[in-house]
Amino acid sequence: MASNTMPPVVRGLNFYALDQNVKYFLERTNPQMLKRQNGRLTDLGAWVGNELDVQAEYSDRHAPPKLAHDIIPAGKPGERTGRVVFNPAYEDAQIEIYRRGVIGLAFQDKNPEPHSLSFVMGYLLSQTDISTHCPVTMTGAVAYVVNKYGSDDVKKRFLHESTRMDGLAKTGGTWATEKHSGSDVANTTTTARKHFDGSYRLNGQKWFASNASSGLAVATARAEGTTGAKGLGLYLVPSHVDKDWTKPNSYHVTKLKEKLGTRALATAELLLDDTYAVELVPPPHGLRVMMEALGYSRVHNAMSAAGVAHRALLEVRCWMDNRETFGKALSDRPMNQKHMIGMSVDWMAACALAFEAAHSFDVSQGNDPTAHSWMRMVTAIAKYRTADLAVKSANTAVQMVGGNGYTADWPTERLMRDALVLQVWEGPRQIQALELTRVILGPEKGAESFIKNLNALAKALPSEMKTERALLKRKSAEIAGMMGDLVKNPQTAEFVADDILDAAADILTYALMARDAAWEMKHHNDSTKTLALQKLAETMFSQVKQAGYNVDTLADDFNRLVRGVVSPAPTPVKKTGPNGPAPN
Structure with a gap:
């Protein structure tokens, strides 16, 4: 669906301009939005394929986040004791992503765009860097539940902070996982105690908090003295407690996780120590609304997986078109062509599932209960299958590129490590x-x-x-x-x-x-x-x-x-073998 042959390396390509598949999706589901946003997506595709790609390699190989423990002055025991430090390139990339409207466009006061635009932008981001796409996923999830369930006062105070497009957006986090319970969120032990001013104080530990430096997180916590899911509420936890965002909240980053992939992303263990929070929904609704936030994130996860499958295919195409062995281009060898055909079909399959999850999410925002059940089923299926296809594609890319593909000098090594998290995030x-x-x-x-x-x-x-x-x-x-x-x-x-x-x-x-x-x-x-x-x-x-x-x-x-040469007439395909074509 692009030009016949590829340049020696992927970096420098416009990931949107060469992707007819995503353009077909937007034209089929929302042609007016495509007309409005085609230029924005083209610009994003160019930035993702160049500047963001440079940052992704640098942050992964040379400058992952670090945990700094500050000395707390006497008399200020509530000050935060752990601080995540990022390299300037990663911080600049985060600012630029939100400035481009990856979340804000869907929450504009006038003429908001459908969420599928944010999901498509995430699809483009993930082709370069899952570590920058992950915070987008959670920022959108936080904004979504705040907009849907927050009181007027809560929305007035916090929604704009997550959706602003001036480079000052507060990124999001979803704090649910605890050491003893994992996916069993109903067994959360973090407690929420109501304060005299109407706010809450949270106490407990969150065990796997991605984007640990988030400006606004949602956290599950239970009313004191309760058990089970019915005791859970959902609470907004800002990184700072004052209106000017200068006084840090009382929680502590106790450890940064050492991970196989997404090394540029700060994933941490957090200690909530009388942490200031605002109630988003009271018990018994906390678990249900957190699941809605995770449902939003699962769509992004599927889009990210489809993006990884596309990047893997692009890496193989660039390598095969520009590498010769024994006097013949690798892309002209039948065995390689067969594998690349398989990768292309897997990418299209991942896109079909992920794009339907994105579109069904928008459709489900109405009042049709059948649309909601379809969205939930499609999202669960898409999250699972696309993640497997992403890992399969990344693995194939490493093998097709060979020894170089196994080294950190080539993007396929990072792509393979990062893809594995897609099978785990938001539920395996x-x-x-x-x-x-x-x-x-x-x-x-x-x-x-x-x-x-x-x-x-x-x-x-x-x-x-x-x-x-x-x-x-x-x-x-x-x-x-x-x-x-x-x-x-x-x-x-x-x-x-x-x-x-x-x-x-x-x-x-x-x-x-x-x-x-x-x-x-x-x-x-x-x-x-x-x-x-x-x-x-x-x-x-x-x-x-x-x-x-x-x-x-x-x-x-x-x-x-593979090369995108459009042919209007499908050619019947028969497999060779002693028994003729394989039956359907």
């Missing part, structure tokens, strides 16, 4: 599986919503895609059976949740790519996605695995799927 596979089953078994009757949407996607396919429609209907019936069995036997949830998640991810990916393929053929006479859909079905649904590739179509498939 088993958490997303449980989220999916909660929607299926809950009052929203998620199974009915899911199958209804799959059937609608199949029905909307044009007559030219009758083969794809038939496959979609058959696989929809299979997942409907699995979900129906769960509804009849809810006690089996933990035994089957991961299997249902996998099957749902397969069929949803196929359905969304089929819809996209039909739209792109109709509006742009572009059959690239149609060919990708064929490859996806061969990989995902074929029961017989066969070696080889049709030598008559390999070069054409490579040019269409």
Whole structure:
């Protein structure tokens, strides 16, 4: 979907300008927003591919954050004792990101943009640096719940601080994880005690706080003397307690985590010591609203994963187009072409899921309960599957680049380390599986919503895609059976949740790519996605695995799927093998 050949290195490319896939998504879902924001996204794509990329390498390799312990003067025991120190390039990058409107545009007083614009901007950021995208994720989550649930006084005081576009935005944090409970947030032990002035004081420890230097965090805490989820409220914790943001709040960064990846991001253990906080929602609503904040973050996580898959593909394309062995370019060798085709299909699959999660989030802001259940299911599926595709793509990129790809001199090494966190952040596979089953078994009757949407996607396919429609209907019936069995036997949830998640991810990916393929053929006479859909079905649904590739179509498939040479007529693809084409 771009030029035929690539330069020697990725740095310097405009990640938005060369990405027809994301442009198709914006045109299909919100063409007026695309017209308004195309220039902004083009500028962001250029900055991300150059200046931000330089910062990302520097901060990761040479100047990660450090923890400074200040000497506290006598008589001021409440002063903060741990301070995170960043290099100036990282701090400047953070300022620039918010100045460009990555969060603020969705919260403007007049004509706010849909959240999908923020998600797309995050998709671009992550192609260079997950460590700068992560704070964006949490800043947006904080702004979202403050805007939705905050009182007028709370919104007046805090919302602008997270959404301002003058370079002074306060970044966000979501403080939920505790050492003893992990994902079991209902067992939070941090307490919230009401102060005489109506504010609260929090006491406890948060164990895995990303963006530890945030200006405004949301934290789960329980009313004193309560147990379980019903005792939890959600509280805003500003980094400073006065209106001028000059007097530090009383909490302490006790340790910065040593991590495999995202080394430029400060992830810390925090001690809350009579920490000043403002109640956002009282018990028993704290856990539910924190889950909404994490739901927003999960969409960003999926977009980040799709971005990593794209960067991995770009790295391989640049390497293969400019490297020769034994007198032949690596990109001309059939085995490499096959792997690059696979990477391209995986990137498109990740985009299909992540982009649907982003769009469904906007649609769910209305009053349609079925839209909300669809959004929750799509988000859980997308968060899980895109993370796996990102790690797979990053791993493949390291192998394709070879020895250089394993060294810190090449971006693929950092990309591989950073991608792994996407499987963990905001809940790994088993958490997303449980989220999916909660929607299926809950009052929203998620199974009915899911199958209804799959059937609608199949029905909307044009007559030219009758083969794809038939496959979609058959696989929809299979997942409907699995979900129906769960509804009849809810006690089996933990035994089957991961299997249902996998099957749902397969069929949803196929359905969304089929819809996209039909739209792109109709509006742009572009059959690239149609060919990708064929490859996806061969990989995902074929029961017989066969070696080889049709030598008559390999070069054409490579040019269409990897180099972006648009061909209006899809070419039938047959796999070689003793038994003929593999069945669907």
